[in-house]
Amino acid sequence: MTTISLGAALPGFRTFASASIPDGTTVSIAISDTGGSPAQSLVGRGIYSASANTITITTILASTNAGAMIPLSGSAQIAISPVTLDFLSPYNYRQVTAVGDVTVGASDLVILLNKIVPAPTNIILPAAASRQGGFPVTVKDYSGNAQANNIRFVLAAGETIDGFSQSTADANGASKITTNNGKKILYPLLSGGWYL
Incomplete structure (x- = not known):
């Protein structure tokens, strides 16, 4: 920076x-x-x-x-x-109902997980430095099933969440949404990695 x-x-x-x-x-x-x-x-x-x-x-x-x-x-x-x-509204969102993992796209600002068949879901994050515009991404458990079906953020190789590696973030919960109707906002760091 x-x-x-x-x-x-x-x-x-x-x-x-x-x-x-x-x-x-x-x-x-x-x-x-x-x-x-x-x-x-x-x-x-x-x-x-x-x-x-x-x-x-x-x-x-x-x-x-x-x-x-x-x-x-x-x-x-x-x-x-x-x-x-800058012209994308924070109210622009993508609602995901299909089974399987979700890859964060370049223009994704808000992802609402509303799966028809509840299941644990991985959110595949891009390399933080490649996040166009430096905009954060918000992921919300819209269906209210995260306690039984955790939502897990998967980092690009070598990246961190709040300074924690993937394995440490998985262990301490930084990489997960585990409360029903919970959400996390991840902000990309230019140096790589994400912060909450």
Whole structure:
């Protein structure tokens, strides 16, 4: 993750603070830096810190530096710039009624498990760093059967949930929904892994 100090706004624009962006808000951003050679640009998501007047880049969606953080010359311009996933409503959901495991898709924000035939279910998570937009995924036991039919999150190789490996998260319950009508929200980390 890269933290960038924010400066004064360009004429006709506002600072994050004067635009009333709350502390800790995740925003989609665009960075343009024409001060270096060659000029660089980036689209991603970051967390705004009002107290430090910084933005910490958590997700890079695209960049002129082969998808990596761009070198900054000191004269970069940063702006809040919506991306496609910003227009998806958190009320968009996928209801799963079929038997079998469920793979989290790139645009899945909410998955409601409402299986016609109750059974334990694995939720196959993608690599966290590949989660488009850095958006979390919410999984809910919509049918109310999780106590008898646990819902288990399956991590990509080498990833963690709250810092726990798959086997430890299975043992301590971090990777499971075990209460009827329970839900978990998993947030992807740019460095890999998920947190609750």
